[in-house]
Amino acid sequence: MSEDATDPIVMEALEWFVRMRDETVTAADRQAFETWLAADDAHLAAWKHAQALWARFDIMQPEFDRLRRGRSPLSRRNLMLGGIALLGGSAGLYTFSRPGLFAEYTTDIGERRTVRLQDGSSVELGSYSALSTFFSGTERRIEFYRGEGFFDVSSDPRRAFLVHAGGGTTRALGTKFDLKFVEDVVTVAVSEHAVQVETESLSTLRLEQGWQVSYGLAGLGQPTEASLDAVEAWRSDRIVFQDVPLRRVLAELERYRRGRIILMSDGIGDIPVTAIFETKHAENALQTIADTLGIRLLNAANYVTLVYRVS
CATH class of the missing domain: 2.60.120.1440 (Jelly Rolls)
Known part of the structure; x- marks a missing residue:
């Protein structure tokens, strides 16, 4: 799931999958899901894809449970959405090791x-x-x-x-x-x-x-x-982009905020960005870029942000 993750139907399927496994799901939610599933054969295909991703995410569940215990505001729904995205997105499986973990x-x-x-x-x-x-x-x-x-x-x-x-x-x-x-x-x-x-x-x-x-x-x-x-400019808490590809901009902003930023479509990664942002307001910068370029952000608490094309 790399380019297909930018398909709104796939994104809907991921949302439905997470919602249906949430402990707060209601009877009305289940009825709405059944209606959505029956509306189009493409919905069923997307749903099966989400189930396949869950089978891979389930292997990592103990590690995500540990993270969840350390972050009380992180809901089960957001955690699952983040895990599925990390497994299925173009960035691949996110490892928890960090370069320079024992740096001086x-x-x-x-x-x-x-x-x-x-x-x-x-x-x-x-x-x-x-x-x-x-x-x-x-x-x-x-x-x-x-x-x-x-x-x-x-x-x-x-x-x-x-x-x-x-x-x-x-x-x-x-x-x-x-x-x-x-x-x-x-x-x-x-x-x-x-x-x-x-x-x-x-x-x-x-x-x-x-x-x-x-x-x-x-x-x-x-x-x-x-x-x-x-x-x-970073030495004065500013960051300047001059015709910088979006994928590199997102990688740069990721250094100034908590949580991963995952580009779900290589097709928008080459869009040039020219802007000046305050590094202390990276979240606002990310939203400004989305509004300007007509792309969408899907946030899972402070854990992961998915960036994908608006249909």
């Missing part, structure tokens, strides 16, 4: 903090970020697990300053730079001096002040001029 330095949702490193360098960490340091007599290595950081590197000719993130390494050449690691894509933007970026495929480039480059599964991209005000 972390930030929570919506938190920013500046860390002074042992060599005198500093890094400002953005929302939901994590890194660890590994300093020796020959190098200063940072393992950057997730999120975004602004690095101000102290000079030390004897020890290289390396930031490993994803499938690549950024070497500071006496510099200040921003590094963002979101959705398996790493973006490096240089604010002062230069860096050298090298990927595991041995592609290497020198990135000068005012330029940025991204790398990921598709390899090392081409450098482009960076709008440094936009790149560093």
Whole structure:
């Protein structure tokens, strides 16, 4: 269920399935469901699909029960809807492990903090970020697990300053730079001096002040001029999107709010978004995007938000 999840009939079937298993279901609800089911053969097919998803969700029920006990406002209905969506949506089965779970330095949702490193360098960490340091007599290595950081590197000719993130390494050449690691894509933007970026495929480039480059599964991209005000806007609790695909926008907003955001249709993921939002109001930003683009949000408490096309 990826593209078909954007079909309003499939979404209705998921809603009915959850409602029928809720302990508050009424006789009127059951009668309305029977009427809906008999109205169209497509309804029955969608219902069977929802039942198949439940069989997979049932395997995860003990874990969801544990989450539910820790979140009293999270209703059985919302929890089930979230579980079914996670199993059937384009994002696949959501694992509960997190990158950087045992990182040396972390930030929570919506938190920013500046860390002074042992060599005198500093890094400002953005929302939901994590890194660890590994300093020796020959190098200063940072393992950057997730999120975004602004690095101000102290000079030390004897020890290289390396930031490993994803499938690549950024070497500071006496510099200040921003590094963002979101959705398996790493973006490096240089604010002062230069860096050298090298990927595991041995592609290497020198990135000068005012330029940025991204790398990921598709390899090392081409450098482009960076709008440094936009790149560093997060340091002032703002986030700027300039013709950014919706899927990347949603991944970015997910770092500033509780709960998953799942894009239920790849077909709308490429829609460009240009906007400026306050990071402290990510929920309002998400709703504004939905209203502007004519897409729909289906919220399951604070656990998951489904994003799909309006028919």
